[in-house]
Amino acid sequence: MSWGGIIHAYRDRLPLPAAVQPVTLFEGNTPLLPAPRLAAALKGDLDLRLKYEGLNPTASFKDRGMTMAITHAVAKGAKVVICASTGNTSASAAAYAARAGISSAVIIPSGKIALGKLTQALIHGAKLLPILGNFDDALNLVRQMSNLPGVEVVNSINPVRIEGQKTASFEILEALEKTPDFHFLPVGNAGNITAYWKGFCEAIPKGPRPRMFGWQAAGAAPLVDGHIIKDPQTVATAIRIGNPASGPGALAAAKESNGRIDKVTDKEILEAYQLLAKTEGIFVEPACAAPVAGLKKAIAAGWIPKGSLVTMTLTGHGLKDPDTALSVAAKPSEPITPTVDAARKALGL
Numbered sequence: 001m002s003w004g005g006i007i008h009a010y011r012d013r014l015p016l017p018a019a020v021q022p023v024t025l026f027e028g029n030t031p032l033l034p035a036p037r038l039a040a041a042l043k044g045d046l047d048l049r050l051k052y053e054g055l056n057p058t059a060s061f062k063d064r065g066m067t068m069a070i071t072h073a074v075a076k077g078a079k080v081v082i083c084a085s086t087g088n089t090s091a092s093a094a095a096y097a098a099r100a101g102i103s104s105a106v107i108i109p110s111g112k113i114a115l116g117k118l119t120q121a122l123i124h125g126a127k128l129l130p131i132l133g134n135f136d137d138a139l140n141l142v143r144q145m146s147n148l149p150g151v152e153v154v155n156s157i158n159p160v161r162i163e164g165q166k167t168a169s170f171e172i173l174e175a176l177e178k179t180p181d182f183h184f185l186p187v188g189n190a191g192n193i194t195a196y197w198k199g200f201c202e203a204i205p206k207g208p209r210p211r212m213f214g215w216q217a218a219g220a221a222p223l224v225d226g227h228i229i230k231d232p233q234t235v236a237t238a239i240r241i242g243n244p245a246s247g248p249g250a251l252a253a254a255k256e257s258n259g260r261i262d263k264v265t266d267k268e269i270l271e272a273y274q275l276l277a278k279t280e281g282i283f284v285e286p287a288c289a290a291p292v293a294g295l296k297k298a299i300a301a302g303w304i305p306k307g308s309l310v311t312m313t314l315t316g317h318g319l320k321d322p323d324t325a326l327s328v329a330a331k332p333s334e335p336i337t338p339t340v341d342a343a344r345k346a347l348g349l
């Protein structure tokens, strides 16, 4: 069967008006890659599989929820979709709105959006509104604008977003034909961990289900620290969020699954980011490295029994944030005259 997107694949498990035509870019159906070299580098005796969501149409997991949100918005007759975003939601909303022939407006924290995400929103024709504030301030503004006529909010406070994102859990279970012991993923506004847990609960009604391990950045870890963070800071701008809208869903997922929400430092995130790229050939944006760093911490702490099957979501592609990649990678050498001698000398061959 050819792939036609998550609504086509899972329509019977998604809430949709009967006759509606999906707005889709054929999102989903992302690979679940074995990662033995990364597992070994983390000193873990485990079977690690990476759900590479950076291979969605706009290069992040947001497309699963956005096909649902834009399909609903069009069915309701919305003319404009609006969202607050740390970048990926805005890129996805802009693309799916273009696909549907409606307009989009995105409210972003000024100066804190990765270059690729900003580029995507602009090329798809979104109205981009930077604010003097962070993501939490942007979401607060969007909530206050949600009753304007013809406007539909497509943040994950819109419950159909969560519905779309839960399909990643279905795909993991189908690919493995068994249940992972653990599932690791980053946590920002906490919609995705809420969605994965919903997906696992629906697909495995009687259990046992994966233990959910969600990871925040240490400078933006309200769910670990137990209070709102007024001025969240992290190199992982995607998860620079101090007051997550779906916080209760994340805490419930961790509690009900006997999992945990924990944090890792920016230093640990940047180390894990490079390790993943170098050991497995998989390039992600910094937020995705939070669960990689988290797995290292969990293995060292003895939380992962030998032989465990661990799945991990890599939420966005590395090309989203070239600036961070260039800031940590080795610099190219100076230009040479193109002779074998000069090339051998420069390359040490």
Ligand code: AN7
Binding pocket: 060, 084, 085, 086, 087, 088, 089, 090, 156, 186, 187, 188, 189, 190, 191, 192, 193, 238, 239, 285, 287, 288, 315, 316
């Ligand atoms: C790559 O785009 O919040 O815990 O506005 O872009 O569901 O918020 C992005 C979040 C993880 C966290 N990884 O997911 C936005 C936004 C990447 C992300 C998260 C985001 P949630």
